[in-house]
Amino acid sequence: MNELPLGLAAAARLIAAKQVSPVELAETALARAARLNPELHAFIRLTPDLARQQARAAEERQMAGTLKGPLDGIPIGHKDIYETAGIPTTGHSRILEHHVPAQDAAVVRAWAEAGAVTIGKTATHEFAWGGPSFDLPWPPARNPWDTSRFTGGSSTGTGAAVAAGIVLGGTGSDTGGSIRGPAGLCGLAGIKPTYGLCSRAGVLPLAHSLDTTGPIAWTVEDCALLLQPMAGHDPADPSSADRPAPDLLGGLEGGVKGLRIGVIRHFHERDITASPAVRAGVDHLADVLRAEGAVVSEVTLPPLTDFHFAGWLILMSEAHAVHEPWLRARFNEYGEILRERLALAALVSAADYLQAQRRRRQLCQQVAAAMEDVDLLVTAAQVSEAPPIDQVPKFAGLESPGLTMPFNLTGQPALAVCTGFGVGGLPVGAQIIGRPFADALVLRAGHAFERATNWRAKRAM
């Protein structure tokens, strides 16, 4: 076996039918990592011993007919802000270069209990914010569609590893777009779940009122399979919603007939001007959903700039609160990008932060009102195809509004899907957004789109 099956769901079906062994999948993933990682830098650490141990256990269950479910025997990667017992968890930072946690993060534990096979720890922007950086102990991940290009951040390595077919899924985190960015630029599916749906216990924080954990994978169906064991209340995470875990899989094939979908056209056409391929991708998504039976209209939200500024003031304040002790004591151990971003964050006053939270509450109310007549929203995921990795500005994100931050502010579920390819054959993506805790509906619509199109048939490498 030279390459993994195309997608997690496809691999799970082969495992269930005993047509492929979890050990064979793990060895393929490890061999592919050995071959591709020197160029892609998707992983900062491989875990072959753990992978082989977990794969052998999964194979025993396969042979005994006691598979745990669709994740059993599936090779995955964990963003290196997810703590892993006995395995260094660095945040891709010199600050935690030798940090070895005693316990797994709740999500790592959940996936392991579902039988997933950990191939390694994936690259990230430093502490999920500072990158792409070239002055850290490990280089930044590169985009498998063109290795001179940026993956999007901050879940850089997970995006690269899934797009390169080294693993079939992985963890990301999303504070301002860090799952949907790599999913969009690497031609993948990735969901930022509703704030509070998935535990963040054991995940290095960036900004507590915005941080979410979630999966990146080849398809929306794969994301649903990965998200299911992540979802549910965890008393160890104070933000965790105390409500029953939703069924994310039962209605996945339900289609979009009769659903009302609002396109936030002003976000990507007027508030900022997305590239022609990105704009065409949003139109394509809307057209496909309409052809599948949805009722598509246009929706107007507050200007993207308001979400942008409120989001960044909140993110910076909360990140500074997290890093303040290290920033005082170990300032020059951070990479240049995060060091300067955190120093900038130190200039945000308490009054600035509170005014941003005030505006956030208004924005949540305004989005909720705009969604009274629609079930889902659609807009672009990224402004353009992936830029050259060495041309990403130091204060990227602050310079012009991004399309993902609005739904970190509102806490809504937002899914990125690949909508085609643009300049240089680089992928482009769009977002599907639901009401809070309507994650299953978002996944259903994304799956309907992928089922009706052929974008998932093309590999990056």
Place this chain on the structure above:
Amino acid sequence: MPEPMPEPLFDAMIARAGLVLTPAQRASILDASRYLTAANERLRPQDQVALEPATVFRP
């Protein structure tokens, strides 16, 4: 895009944060402070000082 933060205020806030910057770092961060100015100009309510700033505490 607005001007960067006034330099005396910038230096005071950096000192309050306990940071010591090189001249190059100071220049780079001071220049970027214009984004904060822009954000605050956009988000601050004008003449509405009693607007609830989203910090209601419900015991």
